[in-house]
Amino acid sequence: MPFWIPLGIAALLVLAIYLIRPTAQALPVASTVLWRRLLAARKRRRDRLRWLLSLLLATAVAGFLSVAASRAPWLQPGGGDPVALVFDPSPTLRAGLPGEDRSRLDLAAAEARRIVAAADAGSRFTLNGSPDPLTATEVQAILAGPLDALAADAGAAPAIPTARRVHAFTDGVGPFAPIVDPGTETETVSVLVPARNAGIVRFTTRPPPTRAGAPEALLEILATDPAGGPVPVDLRVTDPETIRIRRQLELEPGARFTALIDLGSFSPGTVTARIDAPGDVFPLDDRAGLIDARRTGAAATRIGYFDSRTAAEPARRFPVGRLPARAETIRVVVTARSPGSFADSPAALALEANASADVVAVRPAPDAAASPPDDPPPAADIAAFHRTAPAIPPAMPALYLDPPAAVPAGGLSAAAEAPLSQRRIDRVEPGHPLLTGVSLLDLPVVVTARELHPECTALAAAGDRPAIAICDPLPGTAPRSIVIAFDLDLSPLSQRPDLAALFQNAAAWLAEPPALAPDLTADAGLQDERATRINDSTLEPVPASRLADLDRPARRPWSWRTLALAGLLLAAFEALTFFRGLTL
């Protein structure tokens, strides 16, 4: 309601009360002399009282207006340490309320707004441990806007600055323990509303023991329903081309559906599993994807949750927890034109010095006229080619070391016939992880001219000749590859520690799981099952009556506008009574 409406109503009310008086009875008397004398005596006493009241009112008016104008925090009871508002970053707060277009996060924000409105005037607030306190108006504006800003990094425990009181909003699903000063008054506000949900809790691949190259996918679906009824689920598993599996399931609450899916007949690319369940309040776990499991092997077995609402800005709208660094050794299969020459090459020494990489086999290069080489063993993660190149690029990340002039695959097109010449590297891309800790500028290299594929990038170049090139195609289309286009034996790089760093970076970059498909944006990396079991809370559910209360706008107690309004009303009333006078 606009500010002037209550002001106008109050002013009119005061005016009406003062001006509208009931009709008086007429009474003839002998004389009004005594009455006038009596009233004059009373008026003198009343004038003194009015003078005193007027003084008090004027003082109060001045005080109100001064406080309202200055908004002095030291005069207001809400001064001092701020009030901390902390929101659980768990994705389960995005679970919708049954039958409503609101989520638990909306519920938390509404409750936070009520707390802010009911706080003492002049109180300051922090949101999720923000260092700078905010005013009530600023907090209300934030809480009334998009709530995505309230979500912090998943799994992070925010450290709360010194606060007078801490209000933690959580649904109790998953661990949430903000770090507060000992002794700080802390209130945990439950926003748990039991709801019905079905979600994919596991979608991963594992190579079957008997059929190499034909991995299986393990799919698990979990359903919850506070009402206890069966949950119908529509399951669809698709590859990049079509729907491969579609099943109608009916899951009992708490029951787990498990399926092994043979991916042998699936087209290469992203495999997506999607479920639809009526009344589902948590869409984040309704879709999961695999990244070309058949080709990337065990390295790509991870699950991604898809949220269509957050597809536009996934990183901002839904924080992604990063997977931990790979712990196992990277297996490298080397194909060399001459295995003997490779064994003595700087590349072999660099790979050997790399603790994270393990050369599992060195094979001689087949005759160029022969058929395309077989796929590397499933145990390999990277295929390295030393002074040779296959006719058909491998289905795994590849490292090309001083390939021949013509490399039809691996990012470099057929080389122009140009003599080798020694040049110095004059251009690098130092921000790329491949060149972390590697200094290549002004490095003399013997390099030939090559034409770079449009999808590839030259990280280092000597003039117009690319020295190091990488190819990073879209996920699901082709694996990564690196081309070191100069002869390491003739380069002083072999004498520097930068070479080991270069190979370590190359192995890590090539073995890094490819990025998710664009429609698989959110890597939860968190308590999958717990997120799906959105009712698995340690808190009491929010009563239904509380939900209705949160919809009502809360009143702001004694804001500066209220004080100003009170001052103006008092001043107006005082002016009226002063100039109008009272008859009795």
Add this chain to the structure above:
Amino acid sequence: MADHSVFAFEPAFLARLERLRLLTRRVPAGGFKGEHRASHLGAGLEFADYRPYVEGDDVRHLDWRAYLRFDRLLLRQFEEHGDLAVYILLDCSHSMAPTPGSGGRRKFDAARRIAAALAYIALATLDRVTLAPYSGHVHQVLGPLHGSRQVWRALDYLANLETGGETRLDRTVREVFAAGRRRGLVVVISDLLSDTTEGGLDLLLPLRHDVAVLQVTDHRDLEAPLDRDTTLVDSETGDSLRIHGAPSLLHRLEREAEAHREEIRARCTARGWSFIHAPVEASFEELALGALRRGLLSRGR
């Protein structure tokens, strides 16, 4: 024919009145013979005092025996008696009879009875009585009357008086004494419910009259239903006064009336004047033989 029923005094009461006379200080010189001591010594019958002889004195008043004894010329002086000029200013304003009917005229009837009684006493003692009824101005002045045979004339006059108008005692005093009347006793009979009362009394002070103020009051004037907002209408001026008071306000009104009365009483006392409160609730005999005797009348014969 005037209605004299308001003056229906009992014969015994009249006989008692005849034994009274108006109390006053010495009457000034210049009047007729009367029963009041004059303010000067003169040619009376009662010896008063001696004084030394000065040239020009009447040698017939020399006391030769005293001369033989004291070898000094002493002149004998005698008390002189004269009549008293009595001016009765009777309030005939509307406030004296605010409502029609006999019940509403109680103050005016009481005032007329007092005026009649005083006139009776004055005329019986050979005083000169002037009746000056007034409200906003002086009505037709009757008198001075002299002699007991003028009693009926005075009663007729009083019986024919009517009330009306606004009380203006100040204007009345100016009009009555504008011609320079003989000093005497001025009796003001009024309810004193006027803002001009104090001003009128002040005008009497330089005229050096003896003044007696009789306030006639009616307790009904202090009664009003005050259970809600009330507009009081002044019977004299028509002015209205709006009040919103509780019935307890009437108690304060009584105290205010008492304070007003005491204020005027104090003013009169300070000037050596008499002030007599004459409530209509009291009987006239009680008033005449009680309050009047204490302030205005004395036993004469």
